[in-house]
Structures are given as C-alpha cells and as structure tokens.
Amino acid sequence: xxxxxxxxxxxxxxxxxxxxxxxxxxxxxxxxxxxxxxxxxxxxxxxxxxxxxxxxxxxxxxxxxxxxxxxxxxxxxxxxxxxxxxxxxxxxxxxxxxxxxxxxxxxxxxxxxxxxxxxxxxxxxxxxxxxxxxxxxxxxxxxxxxxxxxxxxxxxxxxxxxxxxxxxxxxxxxxxxxxxxxxxxxxxxxxxxxxxxxxxxxxxxxxxxxxxxxxxxxxxxxxxxxxxxxxxxxxxxxxxxxxxxxxxxxxxxxxxxxxxxxxxxxxxxxxxxxxxxxxxxxxxxxxxxxxxxxxxxxxxxxxxxxxxxxx
Amino acid sequence: xxxxxxxxxxxxxxxxxxxxxxxxxxxxxxxxxxxxxxxxxxxxxxxxxxxxxxxxxxxxxxxxxxxxxxxxxxxxxxxxxxxxxxxxxxxxxxxxxxxxxxxxxxxxxxxxxxxxxxxxxxxxxxxxxxxxxxxxxxxxxxxxxxxxxxxxxxxxxxxxxxxxxxxxxxxxxxxxxxxxxxxxxxxxxxxxxxxxxxxxxxxxxxxxxxxxxxxxxxxxxxxxxxxxxxxxxxxxxxxxxxxxxxxxxxxxxxxxxxxxxxxxxxxxxxxxxxxx
Numbered sequence: 001x002x003x004x005x006x007x008x009x010x011x012x013x014x015x016x017x018x019x020x021x022x023x024x025x026x027x028x029x030x031x032x033x034x035x036x037x038x039x040x041x042x043x044x045x046x047x048x049x050x051x052x053x054x055x056x057x058x059x060x061x062x063x064x065x066x067x068x069x070x071x072x073x074x075x076x077x078x079x080x081x082x083x084x085x086x087x088x089x090x091x092x093x094x095x096x097x098x099x100x101x102x103x104x105x106x107x108x109x110x111x112x113x114x115x116x117x118x119x120x121x122x123x124x125x126x127x128x129x130x131x132x133x134x135x136x137x138x139x140x141x142x143x144x145x146x147x148x149x150x151x152x153x154x155x156x157x158x159x160x161x162x163x164x165x166x167x168x169x170x171x172x173x174x175x176x177x178x179x180x181x182x183x184x185x186x187x188x189x190x191x192x193x194x195x196x197x198x199x200x201x202x203x204x205x206x207x208x209x210x211x212x213x214x215x216x217x218x219x220x221x222x223x224x225x226x227x228x229x230x231x232x233x234x235x236x237x238x239x240x241x242x243x244x245x246x247x248x249x250x251x252x253x254x255x256x257x258x259x260x261x262x263x264x265x266x267x268x269x270x271x272x273x274x275x276x277x278x279x280x281x282x283x284x285x286x287x288x289x290x291x292x293x294x295x296x297x298x299x300x301x302x303x304x305x306x307x308x309x310x311x
Numbered sequence: 312x313x314x315x316x317x318x319x320x321x322x323x324x325x326x327x328x329x330x331x332x333x334x335x336x337x338x339x340x341x342x343x344x345x346x347x348x349x350x351x352x353x354x355x356x357x358x359x360x361x362x363x364x365x366x367x368x369x370x371x372x373x374x375x376x377x378x379x380x381x382x383x384x385x386x387x388x389x390x391x392x393x394x395x396x397x398x399x400x401x402x403x404x405x406x407x408x409x410x411x412x413x414x415x416x417x418x419x420x421x422x423x424x425x426x427x428x429x430x431x432x433x434x435x436x437x438x439x440x441x442x443x444x445x446x447x448x449x450x451x452x453x454x455x456x457x458x459x460x461x462x463x464x465x466x467x468x469x470x471x472x473x474x475x476x477x478x479x480x481x482x483x484x485x486x487x488x489x490x491x492x493x494x495x496x497x498x499x500x501x502x503x504x505x506x507x508x509x510x511x512x513x514x515x516x517x518x519x520x521x522x523x524x525x526x527x528x529x530x531x532x533x534x535x536x537x538x539x540x541x542x543x544x545x546x547x548x549x550x551x552x553x554x555x556x557x558x559x560x561x562x563x564x565x566x567x568x569x570x571x572x573x574x575x576x577x578x579x580x581x582x583x584x585x586x587x
C-alpha cells in the first residue's frame with residue numbers, strides 16, 4: 001500500500017470478513033467497529049472464529065472475502081504493523097533467547113534502535129517483573145513468566161493498538177492483577193486494546209465494550225461502562241407473605257423467592273429507595289437490600305443460547 | 312535491510328545456542344580424526360615394493376573416499392540443518408509473533424537461508440580442506456582443483472538447502488525431510504542411469520539420466536567435482552567407484568545455480584501466501 005494512512009475514529013473496522021478453510025467456515029461474516037482508545041472485549045465460545053479473526057486482522061491469514069482496516073490501512077501494511085502489538089494465544093518464541101534478547105529482536109523488527117530501545121527494554125522488564133531473570137533463557141521460564149515476557153514483547157514499540165489473545169491464561173492471581181494494571185495504563189495512554197479472553201471476570205473488570213461472536217458472526221454488542229438498564233433487586237425481609245410479594249410487583253417484574261431472598265427485576269437502581277420506603281411503611285423489617293447486575297457470564301450464556309455445547 | 316540482518320542474527324544465535332554448530336563441528340572433527348588414523352595406518356603398513364603409479368592411484372582413491380564421506384555429510388547437514396527452520400516455527404507458533412511485525416515474509420525466508428548457506432559453505436570448505444590436509448601431511452599427496460571441488464560441493468548443498476526451505480514453507484517437518492532425501496536419492500539414481508547408458512551406448516538411458524539430473528541436479532555436481540579431482544585416466548577410463556564416463560557439462564553447473572535461486576524465489580512466494 002502506498003500513500004498516507006487514512007485518519008479514522010476507528011482503530012479497527014471490518015466489513016463482511018470471511019475465512020473458509022476448504023468446506024469449513026471459520027469466520028462467516030464479521031462486521032466490527034472498534035473505536036480508538038477503547039478496551040474492547042472479543043468474546044465467544046471455542047471455535048467461534050476469534051483467533052482466526054485476529055489472525056486476519058494481523059495479516060497472518062488472508063481472508064476469503066471481505067475487507068478490514070487497522071488504524072486506517074489494510075492489515076499487513078508495514079507502517080501499521082509498526083504501531084501494533086500482538087500477544088498470541090499460545091505464546092512461543094525462540095526459547096534459546098533471554099527475555100532481553102527477545103525484546104531486542106522484536107524492538108529492532110519494529111524499527112527501534114540503540115539507547116531508546118534498551119531503555120524501553122529496561123522499563124518493560126521491570127514493569128512485568130522480569131528484571132531479575134536476565135541470566136535465564138526463555139526455556140527456563142515458567143508459563144506465567146513466558147506470558148509476561150510475551151506481554152512485554154507486545155508492548156515493546158509503545159503501540160497504538162494491541163491484540164491480546166488470552167493474556168492471562170497462564171498467570172496466577174498476582175499476574176492477572178499485573179495484566180489488569182497494564183491494560184489500565186494502556187487505556188490512560190489512549191491505546192486501543194483488543195482483548196480475547198475466556199476469563200469473563202477479567203473482561204468485565206477491564207473492558208469498555210464487548211462483542212459476542214458465534215460461528216464467525218457478531219451476535220451481540222454491549223457497553224460495560226454505561227449504566228446497566230436491567231438489574232435485579234435482592235431483598236431479605238422478615239415477612240414473605242403473598243401480600244408483600246404482590247406489593248413488590250408494583251416496583252418491578254419477575255418477582256420470585258429464592259431461599260429466603262426475594263428477587264425481582266427492576267428497570268433502574270433508582271427504584272431501590274422507593275422499595276425501602278414502602279417496606280418500612282408496611283412495617284416490614286429489612287435485613288438486607290441490594291442490587292445485582294447481570295454478570296457477563298450470564299450474558300454470555302444467554303447470548304450463546306441453549307444449543308451451545310461446552311468448549 | 313536492517314530486518315534481514317536481525318533475522319540473520321536471530322537464526323545464528325539460535326543455531327549457536329541450540330549447540331547445532333558445536334554438534335556439526337564435533338562430528339566433523341571426529342570424522343577427520345578417524346580418517347587421519349585410517350590413512351596413517353594404510354600409508355605406513357603398505358608394501359614398500361608397490362610401483363609408484365599404483366601407490367599414486369591408491370592415494371587418489373583414499374582421497375576420494377574421504378571426500379565422498381564429506382559429500383554425504385554435506386548432504387546430511389544441508390537437509391537436517393534447515394529442515395524445521397520454517398515448518399517447525401509455523402507449527403510451534405513462533406512464526407506468528409515474528410510475521411506480525413513490520414518485516415516482509417521474504418526477508419524471514421532469505422535471512423534464514425543466508426545463515427544456513429553460510430553454515431553449509433563453511434562446513435563443506437572446512438571438511439574438504441581438512442581431508443586434503445590430512446592426506447598432504449600424512450602421505451604427501453597433493454590434490455589439484457580443490458577450490459573447484461569446494462565450489463561444486465557447496466553448490467550441491469545450496470540446491471538442497473533451497474529445496475528444504477521451499478518444502479518448509481508448504482509441508483510439515485517430517486514430510487519435508489523425507490522429500491528432501493528423496494530428491495537427493497532420485498539424483499543419484501539418475502546419475503547411475505546416465506552412466507550405465509553411456510557405458511552401454513544406450514542413448515535413451517543417457518537422456519533419461521540427464522533429464523533426471525535437470526530435475527534434481529545435486530548428483531551431477533558431485534560427479535563434476537569427481538571429474539576435476541582425479542586424472543582423466545582414472546575418472547573416465549578406469550573402473551573405480553568414482554569413475555564417471557559421462558561428465559556433467561558446465562551448463563549443468565549454471566542450471567544448478569538457476570535451480571537453487573529459482574526454488575528459493577518459489578519458497579518466498581509460497582511462504583508469503585501461507586496461513587500462519
């Protein structure tokens with residue numbers, strides 16, 4: 001590709017992206033728009049075409065049809081690749097290198113040289129807590145250490161767009177916290193993060209927006225930063241008779257009893273003070289009163305449908 | 312250019328750290344020691360009453376045996392060294408990280424090819440010079456046309472290297488290794504068919520042999536080297552395992568060069584289109 005890179009508000013755009021291996025359709029029809037600066041979650045069951053989609057976006061796999069743009073240019077454009085970081089799902093590298101040598105090779109391939117590269121390596125090794133492992137080859141690293149080295153590799157050129165494919169799969173809880181902090185730092189710097197993870201708690205804690213893909217198509221998209229429209233109210237009260245439950249129906253729907261807890265769906269958290277006032281007015285003692293949003297896992301199960309088999 | 316150098320440095324570092332260079336050097340040194348011991352024993356315990364011409368023929372044959380062993384080792388190194396250079400990295404996932412960087416896939420192939428070529432050239436040269444020196448020091452035998460033999464045997468390794476690199480861009484490591492040795496074996500068989508055709512006056516067999524040499528020119532290069540390494544009387548008239556009544560032409564050498572370059576170009580094209 002020649003000419004200037006097109007400026008666009010989206011870091012990633014795809015139109016009807018499709019990949020077919022023989023008769024097997026890995027990605028059917030992917031339409032994506034990922035705004036710049038967002039931490040974007042890419043969710044779906046195993047075999048949904050997530051990794052193939054990422055590979056197409058990185059130019060590692062040629063699409064059968066459709067179109068994709070990254071930072072305003074075609075995947076594979078070298079000027080764009082210099083501004084992109086990538087941590088593959090199964091991070092492997094020449095295990096005869098040390099972490100510093102690994103970062104040096106990747107930094108050089110990204111166009112970095114000399115002092116700035118060495119300073120960047122120093123910073124990243126310290127940031128992913130690998131400064132004291134410089135005498136070790138990667139083959140001597142634990143899975144978590146390798147993943148942290150891979151993460152540093154993805155960030156070596158201070159990229160504008162980072163693809164993280166299962167970045168916490170080999171990490172212990174401390175490692176996961178580290179990744180969460182790094183993603184937060186990237187967000188503050190305005191870096192777009194494209195995150196593929198099965199750990200929905202991690203996604204929920206870090207992402208601004210998520211999409212759900214199934215059989216290579218986007219089936220649902222939602223924001224995780226805007227106020228949730230539908231929440232569950234959960235009450236523990238000392239009177240569970242039919243009159244009380246009937247009265248609570250005035251504040252929400254799907255009122256049911258689960259153990260000793262009354263659960264009802266409400267449209268907004270704003271209704272909670274009204275429920276509390278009504279219960280007190282009825283002379284009912286309140287032991288606990290709270291709300292619970294639908295978790296990402298519940299969304300996932302609902303969106304994927306009952307026909308989805310465990311992966 | 313900087314990316315090409317980085318890939319070359321990475322490839323060399325990997326070969327060194329995985330002790331592949333050390334293993335090749337150790338095997339080479341081991342062979343030279345065994346060869347030197349054998350030549351020493353043969354030279355010091357032969358009958359002193361042999362005619363000078365006979366001694367000269369025996370020494371030439373001993374030299375050719377040593378160089379034949381070097382030839383086989385060069386073939387083995389040229390196949391085994393790069394056999395998983397590309398296919399292995401694709402299978403393990405190493406290539407994904409590398410190829411997602413702003414580096415042309417052709418540079419990845421070329422960077423690896425250049426380092427392996429340097430290794431094969433250095434190995435072949437060292438081993439040939441080693442055999443020649445062993446013979447010179449122990450027996451005083453002086454071998455002519457050594458640089459030409461080095462060039463031809465290195466070219467043989469180069470052709471095999473290109474074939475293996477191209478195979479690595481499309482095949483699994485095991486399939487690639489099998490095809491590479493098959494490619495070499497076909498060349499040897501083609502060489503035999505050609506020799507038999509010439510000896511029997513069967514032009515059909517000769518043409519078949521030549522056609523096979525065009526498809527797989529490795530053995531033709533070894534036979535050209537044999538022709539240069541021994542006096543015409545031995546190479547074309549005498550009946551020794553190294554006689555070659557049909558000498559591959561200079562055009563075959565140029566064909567082999569074009570073949571190696573063409574296959575390398577093909578491998579870059581295949582690798583550029585490969586899903587990683």
